[in-house]
Amino acid sequence: MAYGVYDPHPAAVATPATVKILIAGGFGAGKTTLVGSVSEIRPLRTEETLSDRSELVDSLYGVEQKSTTTVAMDFGRITIRDDLVVYLFGTPGQRRFWFMWDDLSYGALGAVVLADERRLADCFPSIDYFERNKIPFVVAVNSFDDAQHHSLETITQALSLSGRVPVIRCDARRRESSRDVLVTLAQHAIALHHEAQPA
């Protein structure tokens, strides 16, 4: 087909199957670091416009108002095959950003809630969101060097998680560690599917 001519067969364009994985957690929990360590592309960052009326569905509705600010969204990509691509979306889990999650979580495989064990309470809104919306998730405790090391059982209890939610430790700076978190999530999603539909 000549370049620049109207494309009469748009459906013939090969589009890969996509898998969406969400990376949530409080500010500073390591979302950007995790996306960056495992993405094949330089982690991209976009900004969503946020108005006071953040309950509105589309993030740009309301830009005509004065009080807008922005919230960053990190974005990464892992190509499994030419026709199968994993996309990572990282954004804060606070309740006022839930309108973004509604957009992002549609069709998502699941979510990683990154926890900083010095500020575990920052995870609560993210956990709340994914439980409410029945989105499979795992909690990954990003182990900062100077953090106290609570046992994972203690953390599970502190977060009021059912024992079935995987809680693992990770170092978001390390590619293999971040990869293992994603593998744990994908396996968890598969396990939940099997539970829901016993053979």
Add this chain to the structure above:
Amino acid sequence: MQHEGAWLDGDAGPVVRPYALTGGLTRPSGQRLDLLDMVRAVHTTGRNLPVSPEQADVLRRCPIPVPLVELAADLKLPTGVVKILVSNLRDRGLVTIHRSKSVGLSDLKILQEVVDGLRRL
């Protein structure tokens, strides 16, 4: 300590309000766009198309299908702004949108391939 006021530092983004980049439009038209929708330019940018500089930037970046979210990151524009720019280009027949196939939780075979593929990283 990070607090909400910290958003207003240099990282807070451009001072140009988003609607200034969209010709005053504040919402996308037509069918809702997804961040992973693939955008592809129908025409080359060599022509004198009556598009805004931002829309010309969009067209230049998608001679092959590009996910909407990558356009936003590449152009350093909010995704909401890019949705408006792209929906307007779509209305005018200058881009086509290709919805990528989202792998659902029921696609166990593909999910297993994802697990295997991630392990190879």
